[in-house]
Amino acid sequence: MRAFLLITWNDLRQSFTDRTLLILMFAAPLAIATIISLTFGGLANESNPIDHLPVALVNADRGSPIADFGEAFEAILAEPAMIFTGLDARVVADEETALGLLTDDEVAAVVILPQDLSRRLTGPADRGPANVRLVTRPDREVSGQIVSTIASGLLDAFSGSLALSQAAVFGAATAEGVPPAEILGRDAFTQLTESLQDPSSALDQRVIMTQSSLRSGGAGFNPLVVFGATQAIFFALFTANGNATSILEEVRDGTMTRLLASPSSRSTLLAAKLGSTFVMVLFQLVLLFIAFTGIGSLLEGRLVFIWGQSIGRIAWVLLATSAATTTIGGLVAAIAKSPEQSGVIGTVITMYMAVTGGSFGFRLQSPIRLTSAVHWGAEAFEELARGGTDIWTNVLAMSGFALVFGAISLVLFLRRFST
Amino acid sequence: MSTAVEVSGLGKTYASRSGKSVRAVDGIDFRVDEGELFSLLGPNGAGKTTTISMISGLVTPSQGSISILGIDLAAHPVAARAQIGIVPQEIALYPRLTARQNLEFFGRIYGMRGDSLRSRIDELLDFVELRDRASDRVETFSGGMKRRVNIAAGLIHSPRILYMDEPTVGVDPQSRRRILDLISHLKEEQGIAIIYTTHLMEEAEELSDRVGIIDHGKLIAVGSLDSLVAMVNEDDRVEIELAIGGDRDSFLRGLRTMNGVSAAELESVGDPESGACRVEVLASGGRMLLPQIVEAAGAEGVPVTSVRLEEPNLESVFLSLTGRALRE
Numbered sequence: 001m002r003a004f005l006l007i008t009w010n011d012l013r014q015s016f017t018d019r020t021l022l023i024l025m026f027a028a029p030l031a032i033a034t035i036i037s038l039t040f041g042g043l044a045n046e047s048n049p050i051d052h053l054p055v056a057l058v059n060a061d062r063g064s065p066i067a068d069f070g071e072a073f074e075a076i077l078a079e080p081a082m083i084f085t086g087l088d089a090r091v092v093a094d095e096e097t098a099l100g101l102l103t104d105d106e107v108a109a110v111v112i113l114p115q116d117l118s119r120r121l122t123g124p125a126d127r128g129p130a131n132v133r134l135v136t137r138p139d140r141e142v143s144g145q146i147v148s149t150i151a152s153g154l155l156d157a158f159s160g161s162l163a164l165s166q167a168a169v170f171g172a173a174t175a176e177g178v179p180p181a182e183i184l185g186r187d188a189f190t191q192l193t194e195s196l197q198d199p200s201s202a203l204d205q206r207v208i209m210t211q212s213s214l215r216s217g218g219a220g221f222n223p224l225v226v227f228g229a230t231q232a233i234f235f236a237l238f239t240a241n242g243n244a245t246s247i248l249e250e251v252r253d254g255t256m257t258r259l260l261a262s263p264s265s266r267s268t269l270l271a272a273k274l275g276s277t278f279v280m281v282l283f284q285l286v287l288l289f290i291a292f293t294g295i296g297s298l299l300e301g302r303l304v305f306i307w308g309q310s311i312g313r314i315a316w317v318l319l320a321t322s323a324a325t326t327t328i329g330g331l332v333a334a335i336a337k338s339p340e341q342s343g344v345i346g347t348v349i350t351m352y353m354a355v356t357g358g359s360f361g362f363r364l365q366s367p368i369r370l371t372s373a374v375h376w377g378a379e380a381f382e383e384l385a386r387g388g389t390d391i392w393t394n395v396l397a398m399s400g401f402a403l404v405f406g407a408i409s410l411v412l413f414l415r416r417f418s419t
Numbered sequence: 420m421s422t423a424v425e426v427s428g429l430g431k432t433y434a435s436r437s438g439k440s441v442r443a444v445d446g447i448d449f450r451v452d453e454g455e456l457f458s459l460l461g462p463n464g465a466g467k468t469t470t471i472s473m474i475s476g477l478v479t480p481s482q483g484s485i486s487i488l489g490i491d492l493a494a495h496p497v498a499a500r501a502q503i504g505i506v507p508q509e510i511a512l513y514p515r516l517t518a519r520q521n522l523e524f525f526g527r528i529y530g531m532r533g534d535s536l537r538s539r540i541d542e543l544l545d546f547v548e549l550r551d552r553a554s555d556r557v558e559t560f561s562g563g564m565k566r567r568v569n570i571a572a573g574l575i576h577s578p579r580i581l582y583m584d585e586p587t588v589g590v591d592p593q594s595r596r597r598i599l600d601l602i603s604h605l606k607e608e609q610g611i612a613i614i615y616t617t618h619l620m621e622e623a624e625e626l627s628d629r630v631g632i633i634d635h636g637k638l639i640a641v642g643s644l645d646s647l648v649a650m651v652n653e654d655d656r657v658e659i660e661l662a663i664g665g666d667r668d669s670f671l672r673g674l675r676t677m678n679g680v681s682a683a684e685l686e687s688v689g690d691p692e693s694g695a696c697r698v699e700v701l702a703s704g705g706r707m708l709l710p711q712i713v714e715a716a717g718a719e720g721v722p723v724t725s726v727r728l729e730e731p732n733l734e735s736v737f738l739s740l741t742g743r744a745l746r747e
Contacts, residue, residue, distance in 0.1 A: 254509030
């Protein structure tokens with residue numbers, strides 16, 4: 001244990017006196033994630049094709065005696081063969097299910113038709129407007145705007161058809177010199193008749209569309225979470241690779257010779273080297289996540305715990321992420337024959353994990369993302385940031401990475417040092 | 420004097436990439452006593468570093484046994500390694516740490532702490548004459564200074580046995596002199612058993628109590644410098660340059676009759692008109708004959724312009740044993 005602590009302390013001391021390394025560990029991920037989330041925001045994460053935007057539709061409209069606009073809206077959106085809108089809508093039963101899909105990033109937006117949509121559209125204007133709600137993700141700003149435009153267009157079309165009806169009834173009533181109610185002559189048109197008393201009432205007085213994002217309360221969704229988490233893990237992989245490579249540097253420089261000749265077992269020495277990498281990565285992630293919380297709070301103008309309130313679960317994800325990244329670095333160093341080779345292989349693997357895990361703004365939906373520690377870690381942090389608790393699959397996956405890669409690296413290193 | 424290191428039948432075979440086995444060290448036997456400096460002398464690739472690596476516990480031998488102060492290295496590696504200090508060929512130090520921090524770290528690895536560690540560090544920094552640079556990062560040191568800290572790091576836990584693997588490689592003559600003086604001091608005043616590998620004959624001759632000559636993984640000769648030289652049975656060579664004058668033939672006849680002289684030949688050198696010539700004498704104990712030779716020249720009126728003595732050395736021993744020069 002003494003040797004373990006000494007070597008860990010020695011590695012940390014050397015790393016924290018290396019300015020270049022500190023910039024790579026802390027300043028770079030902070031700056032990149034903040035700039036991306038501020039500058040590009042929702043643009044960067046748009047991975048869905050814009051001609052088939054996935055949308056969830058909640059149709060709560062109960063209709064009115066003369067029309068069921070909700071049903072019409074649903075038919076148009078859900079059956080693209082009817083009218084091509086560019087949206088790929090899924091009709092879901094309730095708002096909770098729809099928001100769940102949005103949270104899981106399975107749809108780009110949710111459209112919620114209120115239960116009084118048809119009544120408000122066909123009734124007198126003084127009843128007040130119907131409120132059609134559009135809920136989007138902050139990281140899918142463009143998708144949200146597209147859905148908003150299409151939904152508004154549909155509502156305009158409804159309004160247009162309503163106005164056409166109004167005009168026809170008015171025309172007939174004028175030609176025959178009778179009141180419009182007589183032309184309609186049926187009770188079912190009473191409401192429409194009432195609305196015709198005020199033909200100048202515009203649609204925007206009868207239906208409004210309000211747009212909101214997923215964010216709600218303290219455990220809200222924040223682009224800084226998405227970009228912060230992926231960038232932090234991306235750079236943690238670099239740190240892990242660099243620190244694990246120091247095993248090979250110590251072999252090259254001869255300090256490993258001294259350590260191996262000391263009265264410490266080889267497994268202790270190697271465990272200490274990997275342990276110091278783990279401590280370093282954990283320290284880096286903790287500091288970065290605190291810093292992102294600070295930046296998020298500054299942008300909000302108040303203290304916001306952007307990673308959620310579940311400190312215990314956050315700790316679990318941090319530990320699992322650190323363990324996974326450490327052993328990935330360890331494995332690379334164990335396979336490589338020289339520090340230079342380890343640097344090259346490590347960079348390739350880190351870039352692969354970053355690309356498949358979403359560090360560069362786009363997120364793959366393919367199963368290949370499951371091979372990325374960045375994906376598992378970032379997904380868990382996003383879940384916690386949304387106030388969710390379902391992180392154990394991610395923790396388990398990263399622990400699996402750590403166990404398998406850690407065991408392989410130790411075996412390879414021990415074999416190398418036992419010649 | 421008790422035995423510090425005893426090596427018996429030591430061998431190491433590596434598997435090459437082509438699948439063939441390469442025998443780096445082949446059945447070596449030797450013993451080093453406490454307070455003795457034993458040099459392993461051989462050309463690059465002879466098996467010196469592999470041998471040192473095995474007796475340091477860094478490389479597992481394919482065959483043979485190693486005893487460190489009576490402790491079997493294979494059976495009790497941790498206890499045996501605690502008695503050993505090593506000075507690797509590389510500068511085995513952390514460049515971003517200061518000299519003191521390096522020594523502190525390696526001392527702690529060996530279980531040292533507190534005042535005893537601090538005083539040992541001060542003592543070693545004084546010993547290697549770097550006390551005034553103790554708080555400077557090693558990366559700012561010259562090559563010679565790094566080498567001295569490298570030696571101090573090997574001594575931090577006061578080992579009774581020290582392995583030094585070519586500790587003067589790549590240093591300037593002045594620094595080399597300083598390092599050799601430090602090693603002499605370690606041997607003579609601290610009684611540490613030192614196993615020293617080098618390919619530099621002069622270092623081995625200057626420092627060693629005994630020398631083992633290693634070539635192609637085999638220890639081909641072991642003994643003191645004198646016994647090794649005696650083993651090859653070569654005469655000393657005395658070269659005397661003469662100016663014109665005196666009775667050269669009589670001088671030559673006199674030389675040939677001197678006790679210990681096996682041959683004496685005259686040959687002209689330089690411009691024939693100058694009349695300068697050289698006499699080459701092969702003799703045992705040439706150093707003892709020098710006054711006699713000069714006296715004989717004076718008696719015959721032959722002016723001597725220079726005298727040069729070449730005694731058999733490790734180079735000639737190596738040449739004699741292997742048929743090639745040490746530096747080839």
